[in-house]
Amino acid sequence: MNARQASRIALLGTGKMGSAIARRLDEAGYGLTVWNRTRARAEALGLGRIAASPADAVRDADVVISSLTGPDALNATYFGAKGAISGATGQLFIDMSTAGPTAEIELGSAVRAAGASFVEAPILGSPVVVAAGQAVVLVGGDGSDLQQAIPVLEAIGQTRSVGPLGSAARLKLVANSMLADVMEAAAELQAAGQAAGLDTDDVFWVLQRLVPSLEGRRAGLLGDDHAPTQFALRDLGKDVDLALALFRGSGARTPLTRSASQLVGAAASQTPDLDIAALSLPYRSGLDAAATRSRASVTSPGEGM
Numbered sequence: 001m002n003a004r005q006a007s008r009i010a011l012l013g014t015g016k017m018g019s020a021i022a023r024r025l026d027e028a029g030y031g032l033t034v035w036n037r038t039r040a041r042a043e044a045l046g047l048g049r050i051a052a053s054p055a056d057a058v059r060d061a062d063v064v065i066s067s068l069t070g071p072d073a074l075n076a077t078y079f080g081a082k083g084a085i086s087g088a089t090g091q092l093f094i095d096m097s098t099a100g101p102t103a104e105i106e107l108g109s110a111v112r113a114a115g116a117s118f119v120e121a122p123i124l125g126s127p128v129v130v131a132a133g134q135a136v137v138l139v140g141g142d143g144s145d146l147q148q149a150i151p152v153l154e155a156i157g158q159t160r161s162v163g164p165l166g167s168a169a170r171l172k173l174v175a176n177s178m179l180a181d182v183m184e185a186a187a188e189l190q191a192a193g194q195a196a197g198l199d200t201d202d203v204f205w206v207l208q209r210l211v212p213s214l215e216g217r218r219a220g221l222l223g224d225d226h227a228p229t230q231f232a233l234r235d236l237g238k239d240v241d242l243a244l245a246l247f248r249g250s251g252a253r254t255p256l257t258r259s260a261s262q263l264v265g266a267a268a269s270q271t272p273d274l275d276i277a278a279l280s281l282p283y284r285s286g287l288d289a290a291a292t293r294s295r296a297s298v299t300s301p302g303e304g305m
Contacts, residue, residue, distance in 0.1 A: 007031055009152070010061035012054055012077055012084060013097075014042045016229075017123065018067035020130035021096065021156055022047050025065075028155035033057050037076075054078065055087035063152055064093045064116075070238055071103040078107060088114040092148045096121045096137075098235075100173065100242040101166035104140070108165045117145045120165060121153055122172035126216070126230040129157075136160060140168030173243035179231075180240050180260040183279050186214055190221055191283035220277025233279070234272035237264045 007030060011022050014036040022045055026032060032048030035057040042050050051057035054077050058064045064084060068074055074097060078084045084093070093111045095104060095118070108118040119141030129135050135157030139146055146161055153159050162168050186207050193203035204222060208214045219225035240261040247254045264279065271278050 008033070008060060008062045010035070010051070010057040010064045010091075011048075012036075012057060012064065012066040013068045013073075014045050015067065015069070016127040017096070017130065019045055020127040021065065021067055023131060024133065024156045025152075030152075030155070033061060037073075053082035054084035055082045058084050058087040058091060059089070061091055063149075064091050065152075066093070066095045066097060068095075068097040068099070069235065070097065070242075071099045073097070074099050074103055074107055078110070085110055085114050088116040090116055092117045092119070092145065092152075094119050094121050094149050094153070096123055098122050098172055098176065098239050098242070099169065100246065101169040104169045105166045108141070117148065118165070119145045119149045120168045121149065121159075122168055123157065124172070124175055125157065128216070128230060133157060138162050138168040138171050141165050170246060173239060173246055176236065176239040177243045177254070177257045177260075179276070180236055180264050181256055182211055182214075183217075183236075183276050184260045184263050186211065186221060187277075187280040187283050190280065217275070217277040220275055221280045226274045226278050229273060229275040231276050232273050233264060233268040233276055236276050237261070237268040240264055 009025055009030045010033045011018060011025070012035050014022060014034055018036070022032060022034060026047050033051050034042045034045060034048050035051040035054055036042035039050065066074070066077060066084070068077055074095070080086070088111060093116055095107060104120045108120070111118040119139055121137050121139045123130060123135050123137055125135030137153045137157050137159045139149060139153065139159050139161045140163055141149070142164070150159055162171050189207060190203055194200055200222060204218065214221065216230070240257065244254065244258060244261055247257070267279050267282065271281070
């Protein structure tokens, strides 16, 4: 099967990332069938045929792409009487979720046992980056399956093959751990610089010079504008938990990421649906409290007055 033959694609999951993927595929000329657990979200996309179940979606497809929230969502979508595997008849399955290597390897085995092919292809980049065609797709799997997948994935972004099944999932967890570490550092140092008497914009300018991707989250790091949510705090928390389980199993030392995980978890418990730039909220609250105390000390009458 070559790229031209792979004209029919089933997309499972039309959340923010899945919707961005769908639009890229539609622009590339692929025929789409879409399914989402909440049907209204699939309908709101306004693309392709809306399938009644995962099995219905994949039955007439050449390629099946899934973009789901994690291991539980994968299991619910792929297995069972109306799951995607029950409709497998030789298609190429591409999972673009962030679910961890264990889930990807187990899912790949089940898909292959059903007579279909499987690769993992998690994305580096937000839905906005995907929509612009500037994402990086990490691809893991066997050679022949990769050859089938790459032409389709190149409609979504730049591809990088990183090894056998499980490798891309591992690398994606490294990437999202880095994101957690960097975002926590940025939120902390932005507030620390301001507390030290520096201009807000000057502090952010320096941080952004070192980490250019921070520019996309300027409004959330410096203020209360956290919409739209590009990457929810609860999803980052899930990914870092998966990463820490991987790192513990390999005996790696990750004190910085463990610390970031605790801070992300605390923030997610308060505002799970906000973008990860909301990691700045606790630090900014501290700045506001310090400013209030400073004003009070200036206005309160002192000795000898």
